[in-house]
Amino acid sequence: MKILSGFPKNDGYRMPGEFENHIGCFMIWPERRDSWQYGGIAAQNAFAKVAAAIAKSEKVTMLVSHSQYDNARRLLPENIRVVEMSTDDAWARDVAPTFVVNDNGNIRGIDWGFNAWGGLIDGLYFPWDKDNKVARKVCDLLDKDVYNARNFIMEGGAIHSDGEGTIMVTEACLLSKGRNPQLSKTEIEENLKLYLGADKVIWLKNGIYNDETNEHIDNICAFTSPANVVLAWTDDENDPQYAFSKSCYDILSNSTDAKNRHITIHKIPQPSPIYMTDEECNGLDYFDDEPTRSNNYRLAGSYVNFYISNGAVIMPGFNDKNDIIAKNILQNLFPTREVIQIYARDILIGGGNIHCITQQYPSGIKNI
Numbered sequence: 267m268k269i270l271s272g273f274p275k276n277d278g279y280r281m282p283g284e285f286e287n288h289i290g291c292f293m294i295w296p297e298r299r300d301s302w303q304y305g306g307i308a309a310q311n312a313f314a315k316v317a318a319a320i321a322k323s324e325k326v327t328m329l330v331s332h333s334q335y336d337n338a339r340r341l342l343p344e345n346i347r348v349v350e351m352s353t354d355d356a357w358a359r360d361v362a363p364t365f366v367v368n369d370n371g372n373i374r375g376i377d378w379g380f381n382a383w384g385g386l387i388d389g390l391y392f393p394w395d396k397d398n399k400v401a402r403k404v405c406d407l408l409d410k411d412v413y414n415a416r417n418f419i420m421e422g423g424a425i426h427s428d429g430e431g432t433i434m435v436t437e438a439c440l441l442s443k444g445r446n447p448q449l450s451k452t453e454i455e456e457n458l459k460l461y462l463g464a465d466k467v468i469w470l471k472n473g474i475y476n477d478e479t480n481e482h483i484d485n486i487c488a489f490t491s492p493a494n495v496v497l498a499w500t501d502d503e504n505d506p507q508y509a510f511s512k513s514c515y516d517i518l519s520n521s522t523d524a525k526n527r528h529i530t531i532h533k534i535p536q537p538s539p540i541y542m543t544d545e546e547c548n549g550l551d552y553f554d555d556e557p558t559r560s561n562n563y564r565l566a567g568s569y570v571n572f573y574i575s576n577g578a579v580i581m582p583g584f585n586d587k588n589d590i591i592a593k594n595i596l597q598n599l600f601p602t603r604e605v606i607q608i609y610a611r612d613i614l615i616g617g618g619n620i621h622c623i624t625q626q627y628p629s630g631i632k633n634i
Contacts, residue, residue, distance in 0.1 A: 326346045
């Protein structure tokens with residue numbers, strides 16, 4: 267493995283769309299007791315269901331701590347590879363490498379700087395040094411060269427690519443004071459283009475209300491194919507989410523992608539507001555003498571936080587009236603894939619959802 271300087275775009279590399287072909291997927295086993303209630307038992311079972319669904323059509327590698335290896339191996343299907351690796355938590359989307367490919371099918375990784383979504387300003391835990399080494403370790407495991415981008419704070423959940431030169435992000439996240447305050451919006455955009463092989467960045471203003479990642483793009487809007495996106499939506503004008511989603515809709519309606527195509531927006535309803543219960547809060551350890559959640563804390567639930575595997579779309583469900591509506595919308599958008607809905611409240615309690623706990627390893631082959 268070589269640690270590379272320079273930029274992927276200058277070397278002919280791009281970030282593929284998630285709907286392009288994968289070799290596999292990386293996940294991280296949950297156990298952090300101030301993130302996952304009651305020692306993570308419910309979360310581990312939910313992660314195992316997600317991993318099994320993905321493993322139907324691509325190889326899944328689960329990264330686990332030394333102490334959890336036997337437990338993970340017991341709970342996971344035998345076709346899932348279990349690899350010991352130290353981490354601070356279980357958010358593979360944000361700490362595993364973002365992979366880029368070239369026209370010859372070669373694959374490289376990007377090792378972003380990670381500071382737990384805001385460092386000492388508004389980060390969610392400290393320290394984060396184990397997480398900050400995961401991307402490079404994964405590239406070492408795969409024997410893939412990796413770009414050293416540790417001087418640029420970025421997470422995989424903060425970026426979506428159409429694979430054809432267009433990147434989507436939110437201002438709330440990328441312009442937050444805890445990430446790259448020394449850089450202007452223009453400089454951040456230029457970095458995104460150089461690292462992701464892109465020609466255009468679409469900036470939405472906000473994400474999902476109360477998303478503690480500073481509103482990652484992957485919770486509110488995602489490409490389903492070039493020039494097509496799904497957008498989390500509510501018709502309730504009294505819900506603070508309404509203004510966030512309406513702003514995104516207006517921006518996207520007046521945007522074109524890198525190939526000058528207008529973007530088709532497919533609205534997908536939000537689940538009803540989801541709040542922490544006393545029982546759930548009581549199951550979480552304190553961090554730095556403070557609770558990490560409080561009763562009636564609104565969680566950032568969204569159906570957009572799904573993972574596209576080679577053969578399926580694995581999406582969250584919440585036992586909500588909109589579960590089936592959201593599933594049908596995605597099934598219409600992905601007619602060649604099986605849409606698998608997994609009850610995901612036990613993942614949401616940790617602060618994210620199915621897309622947040624997965625990171626695709628692309629094959630470099632555009633179509634499956």
